[in-house]
Amino acid sequence: MDEKVGKLWNSFITKKVSHLYEDEQIFFTHKSRPLKLFYHILGGDKTKDIYITDKRSIKTTRTFLEQISGAGKTFHLAWQDEKGIYLPASLAYFPSKKYNEIHYYWLVAMISHINVNNQNIVEENIITTNLLLKKYFGFGDFYKYAQKFLTQNYPQLSDPQYPNPLWIYPSMANSGKSLDFDIEDEVNATENKQHKRDTLTMKKKANQIDDTKETDGLLLFLPESVLSFMEQVSVDRQENDSYDEDAIYNAEELDEITLGQKDPNLSARVKMDLDIKGNELIEYPLGKGILIDEWDYKKKSYLEKYVLIQPHVTLNVGPIKLPQRLIKTMKKIQNELDLIHLDRIKRNYLPYGDDININTWIDYKSDKNQSNYSQKFFESYEKYTRNMSTLILADVSLSTEAGITQEIRVIDMIKDSLMVFAESLYKLKDQFSIYTFSSVKNTKVNFHVIKNFKENYNDLIRGRIEAIKPGYYTRMGAAVRESSKILNQQQSQNKLLLILSDGKPNDVDRYDGRYGIEDTKKAIEEAKKKGIIPFCITIDTDAKDYLPYLFGKNGYALIRDPKKLPKVLPEIYMNLTKGN
Amino acid sequence: MSKIYYLPQTNEVELFKAAASMNLPVLIKGPTGCGKTRFIEAMGEELKRDVYTVVCHDDLSAADLIGRHLIDENGTYWQDGPLTKAVRNGGICYLDEIIEARKDTTVVLHSLADYRRSLSIDRTGETIEAHPDFMLVVSYNPGYQNILKGMKPSTKQRFISLSFSYPDQKVEQEIIIKESGISEQLAQKLVMIAGEIRQLDDSDIQEVVSTRLLVYAAKLITGGFTPYQACIHCLVESLSDDHDLLAVLEKVISLHFPKS
Numbered sequence: 001m002d003e004k005v006g007k008l009w010n011s012f013i014t015k016k017v018s019h020l021y022e023d024e025q026i027f028f029t030h031k032s033r034p035l036k037l038f039y040h041i042l043g044g045d046k047t048k049d050i051y052i053t054d055k056r057s058i059k060t061t062r063t064f065l066e067q068i069s070g071a072g073k074t075f076h077l078a079w080q081d082e083k084g085i086y087l088p089a090s091l092a093y094f095p096s097k098k099y100n101e102i103h104y105y106w107l108v109a110m111i112s113h114i115n116v117n118n119q120n121i122v123e124e125n126i127i128t129t130n131l132l133l134k135k136y137f138g139f140g141d142f143y144k145y146a147q148k149f150l151t152q153n154y155p156q157l158s159d160p161q162y163p164n165p166l167w168i169y170p171s172m173a174n175s176g177k178s179l180d181f182d183i184e185d186e187v188n189a190t191e192n193k194q195h196k197r198d199t200l201t202m203k204k205k206a207n208q209i210d211d212t213k214e215t216d217g218l219l220l221f222l223p224e225s226v227l228s229f230m231e232q233v234s235v236d237r238q239e240n241d242s243y244d245e246d247a248i249y250n251a252e253e254l255d256e257i258t259l260g261q262k263d264p265n266l267s268a269r270v271k272m273d274l275d276i277k278g279n280e281l282i283e284y285p286l287g288k289g290i291l292i293d294e295w296d297y298k299k300k301s302y303l304e305k306y307v308l309i310q311p312h313v314t315l316n317v318g319p320i321k322l323p324q325r326l327i328k329t330m331k332k333i334q335n336e337l338d339l340i341h342l343d344r345i346k347r348n349y350l351p352y353g354d355d356i357n358i359n360t361w362i363d364y365k366s367d368k369n370q371s372n373y374s375q376k377f378f379e380s381y382e383k384y385t386r387n388m389s390t391l392i393l394a395d396v397s398l399s400t401e402a403g404i405t406q407e408i409r410v411i412d413m414i415k416d417s418l419m420v421f422a423e424s425l426y427k428l429k430d431q432f433s434i435y436t437f438s439s440v441k442n443t444k445v446n447f448h449v450i451k452n453f454k455e456n457y458n459d460l461i462r463g464r465i466e467a468i469k470p471g472y473y474t475r476m477g478a479a480v481r482e483s484s485k486i487l488n489q490q491q492s493q494n495k496l497l498l499i500l501s502d503g504k505p506n507d508v509d510r511y512d513g514r515y516g517i518e519d520t521k522k523a524i525e526e527a528k529k530k531g532i533i534p535f536c537i538t539i540d541t542d543a544k545d546y547l548p549y550l551f552g553k554n555g556y557a558l559i560r561d562p563k564k565l566p567k568v569l570p571e572i573y574m575n576l577t578k579g580n
Numbered sequence: 581m582s583k584i585y586y587l588p589q590t591n592e593v594e595l596f597k598a599a600a601s602m603n604l605p606v607l608i609k610g611p612t613g614c615g616k617t618r619f620i621e622a623m624g625e626e627l628k629r630d631v632y633t634v635v636c637h638d639d640l641s642a643a644d645l646i647g648r649h650l651i652d653e654n655g656t657y658w659q660d661g662p663l664t665k666a667v668r669n670g671g672i673c674y675l676d677e678i679i680e681a682r683k684d685t686t687v688v689l690h691s692l693a694d695y696r697r698s699l700s701i702d703r704t705g706e707t708i709e710a711h712p713d714f715m716l717v718v719s720y721n722p723g724y725q726n727i728l729k730g731m732k733p734s735t736k737q738r739f740i741s742l743s744f745s746y747p748d749q750k751v752e753q754e755i756i757i758k759e760s761g762i763s764e765q766l767a768q769k770l771v772m773i774a775g776e777i778r779q780l781d782d783s784d785i786q787e788v789v790s791t792r793l794l795v796y797a798a799k800l801i802t803g804g805f806t807p808y809q810a811c812i813h814c815l816v817e818s819l820s821d822d823h824d825l826l827a828v829l830e831k832v833i834s835l836h837f838p839k840s
Contacts, residue, residue: 037784037828041776105831138835362649363703366656553786 025092026100028052035108036545039085042112047514049545050108053077053086056172058163075163078107081171083514085111093165094149102142103165109136110168117170122160125167281467282315286449292481294442297518307442307478313449317467319459326420326566333424333570346379353378388577389431389453389490393483394418395501396436396448397474402502404562410502410539411470416566417500418450418465424570426457430577431492434461437479438471441509445478446471453490476505477519480534484527496576497527499536500569502562504546521550537572539565586615586622587755589747596623599740605693605716607736610744613790616719619744620674629713630671632662636681642688645675646701658704667692667699670713678718679731686735692716693738749775752791760798766807770794773815773836777829785825789815807837 028035028050036050055074076088087107091100114128132139146166156162163169291305322330348357357379367373400411418434425432434450450468451461480497487495505516524534536547536556547556557572559565599606600623608616617633624631634645647661666673678686691698697710718739720731747755749771756767774789797814801807816829 033824034828034831037780037825038831040780040784041828041832043776043779046781136835138838141838359643359648362651362656366649366658548781548784 020092021095021100022092024095024097024100025090026097026104027090028087028104029089031101031104033545035087035104038105039108039112042109044085044108044112046549047518048080048082049084049514051084051086052089053079054172056169059161077163077169078111078167079169079171080111086172091165094146099142099145102139103146106132106139106142106146106166107168109139110166114168116168121167121169125164128168129166281317283312283446283448284315286311286313290482292478294477295519295522297515297522307445307475309445309447309478309482311447311449314464314467317460317463320463320466321459322419322423322462323416323466326416329416329420329566330423333420333567334427336571336574337424337427348379349374349376350378350380351376353380355379387493388496389487389492389494390425390433390496390498390573391453391483391487392418392421392432392434392498392500393479394434394436394468395438395474395476395479395499395503396468396471397438397503397506398470398472399474399503401470408563410562411468413539413562413565414500414502415465415468417569418468419462420566421569421573422451422457422461422465424573431490432457433486434465435479435483435486436468436471437475437482438473439475439478439507439511440472441507442475442478442511445475445482447479447482453486473507473511474501474503474505474516475507475511476501476516477523480520480523480527484523484530484532487527487532488530494577495530495532497532497534498573499534501536501538501540503538503540517546517550524550535572535576537565537569584618584622584625585755585758586618587747587751587758589744589751592619592742592744593623593626595740595742597627600627600629600715603697603712603715605718605739607739607741608717608719608744609722609741610719611746611790612721612787613792614744614746615791616744617674617676620672620717620719624672627672627713629715630666630669631674632666632671633674633676634662635676636678638680638682640681640685642685645685645688646699646703649703663688663692664699664701664708667708667710667714670711672715672717675716675718677720679720683732683735686732689716689718689735690738693735746774746778746788746791752794755791756794756798759795760802762798762802766801767798769807769836770797770811773811773832776832777815777819785820787819789819793818808833808839811837 032050039048039050040046053076055076057074058077078088079086085108087104091103093103094100109132110125110128113131114124116124129143133143143166150157150165154162157164289308289310292307292309293302293304294306295301296303347353349360356377360377360379364370364373364375364377394414396411396414400414401409403409404413422432422434431453432451433453433455436448436450437446439445448468450464451457455461476499480499483497487497505520506512507516511519527534534551534555536551537559538547538556539559539562547558550556557568559568596606596619598604608619610616620633621631634640643661645661645663647659647664649656650659651657660668663673665671675681675689688699691700692710692714693716697714698707699710700707716739746752752771752774753764753767756762756770757764762770771794774791774794777785778788780788793814797807797810800810800814805813811833812830816826816833819829820826
């Protein structure tokens with residue numbers, strides 16, 4: 001009951017203090033792409049992404065109502081740092097959707113023209129405002145309206161300390177410690193560490209504490225009261241090892257997040273011997289692994305021999321026929337293959353063949369000296385080797401475990417696609433190989449050989465495809481480099497690196513975010529320099545942001561429905577390689 | 581005869597003339613609507629040579645370039661293709677979007693593009709020495725390439741290459757004013773908008789605003805349309821069908837030219 005009353009009171013008092021027009025609210029999530037395009041048009045840095053900002057504490061004079069409601073302490077402000085630009089999750093200052101939307105565009109325009117720090121907030125905002133109003137007449141109406149409206153509804157704005165919704169503020173990192181750090185300690189990799197996790201989409205202020213000392217916990221008990229024999233177990237209850245369903249909600253509400261330095265994995269780890277069945281699949285490592293370089297975009301140099309790639313092959317795999325569920329799809333694709341005659345080429349001037357070539361016949365007839373004329377009047381279609389090597393690199397990170405429906409997971413679709421695609425390539429007589437990859441930090445990038453270029457496609461390869469299991473993370477740059485190396489050894493004229501992925505490059509270390517993207521971009525550039533054509537097929541619906549940056553506008557295809565992947569993959573390939 | 585209007589951007593006119601005088605073939609790369617064809621036509625006029633233009637496509641055969649036998653009531657006769665005409669009579673043979681032609685078709689150019697300057701016609705058994713005024717010019721748009729389609733290096737390395745892009749602001753402004761009679765202030769604004777849209781890279785948009793589209797917009801404005809309308813029809817709708825992109829481009833236009 002108390003809680004209910006509290007909630008009602010909170011809602012009442014918040015509404016009383018707030019001047020926001022929630023019915024006219026515009027949400028960042030609905031506008032993120034247009035805003036990003038707008039940012040690019042205005043000359044914004046293309047490597048920066050747009051994010052939702054967290055609220056920031058600003059000391060201002062507060063009204064009585066604000067004080068009792070707890071409002072007026074924190075604000076969602078627009079700002080930028082070297083990684084991205086940060087905008088409020090929604091805007092609703094004005095009683096019209098139109099103006100709330102232009103407000104977003106205004107903030108982006110301001111951000112792309114301003115250079116603001118803690119000392120020059122007022123001057124820079126005024127200068128930039130004047131610049132924008134002069135350059136873009138269209139902002140004139142909005143600004144005039146917004147100024148008038150805000151002054152009427154927010155008398156606090158007369159106080160220069162009070163945050164102005166039309167202004168841009170310095171980076172959050174300048175006003176406190178930002179949640180932005182690189183984990184250099186990558187040696188103590190805890191394998192199989194896959195937590196259920198949600199993602200906080202906003203930038204939060206952070207603080208770190210030293211919680212590594214285990215003596216800090218206070219334990220109160222009377223020894224006499226212990227009647228039974230007990231063994232002391234070292235449990236430090238500063239942490240909770242159960243998954244908190246409300247973690248995201250709580251994290252959003254917090255003003256500041258405090259980070260511990262200990263490995264938070266307290267989930268029990270049990271080691272025991274198991275009876276392994278005779279036909280259990282065995283991951284057999286091929287050699288000790290290969291050390292390769294990784295690109296560090298901050299240092300603008302390679303970290304030499306930084307990543308360990310471990311090629312594997314799965315043993316104890318049984319040969320299988322093409323599964324029944326794929327036969328129908330394969331038949332359809334076969335019809336298309338037949339239809340477009342991808343594997344045939346027209347040959348003229350043949351002494352015998354399928355059809356008479358009318359041009360040759362006319363040439364013969366028009367020749368003055370017909371007796372010398374070689375009577376090659378026929379044309380025919382012949383098999384044509386396309387001088388093509390394709391390496392298929394499939395991302396089998398843990399995210400592929402996600403379900404599309406209750407029965408089908410992404411990994412199942414990837415397996416089916418590989419199966420159908422391999423079948424198509426086999427029929428086209430194109431050279432191809434299949435590899436899969438997943439990673440756990442730079443110390444272990446698993447690179448599974450499903451079929452190399454020398455092996456024939458057969459039932460055993462199908463068995464290996466069927467045996468593919470999801471791994472861990474997606475250190476794509478390393479896998480691309482290794483694949484390029486393999487492709488480069490092929491003799492064919494055209495070399496295609498076809499990457500099949502369901503998400504962006506990421507790993508548990510700093511490889512998440514821009515670092516991973518930049519390394520992958522570099523690896524792709526290296527492949528292109530070797531004359532390899534990289535092409536990515538993805539089912540990541542959020543992928544549009546980074547894919548063009550990585551592969552260029554012609555270098556990728558986005559498939560919204562993963563169930564279509566088996567059918568679409570061969571089609572894409574045919575389109576790509578048509579005309580050669 | 582009216583002189584074709586072409587405003588040089590850098591030293592392309594001198595280079596082209598030098599190539600013409602030294603019998604060197606020329607390759608021109610550049611995005612759509614940046615003035616490649618106009619440049620060739622202007623050069624043809626300047627050098628007093630006919631221009632034979634062939635727009636290449638993937639069905640273009642060697643016979644389409646060289647020529648073929650045809651039939652009439654008197655029997656068969658040979659008809660020269662545009663390339664053979666230029667080789668025989670002198671003139672500029674301009675193969676637009678050469679990248680679209682099949683590789684086996686472009687191979688016929690090899691003997692014309694090097695020191696031999698000759699064309700063999702298998703069907704008639706002729707080998708024609710190129711006329712002193714013959715010049716081979718090819719062009720392509722690097723943005724249009726099929727992923728596996730590229731110009732054969734052996735073909736590419738027979739040409740001296742010129743890279744075209746959209747003109748500098750001042751030059752582009754002058755072109756727009758000259759072509760449409762628009763005011764300097766409006767031309768300046770159009771060029772500014774084009775400059776902003778050109779900030780988008782190939783990941784955002786397939787092709788950015790060409791000078792040709794700017795001229796169209798300027799012509800509509802001088803024809804009585806509001807700058808907003810002209811820009812929507814020439815600079816927004818012609819560029820993309822992507823809903824988000826259209827909305828943003830419209831926003832940019834309305835910031836420069838308020839709707840009402």
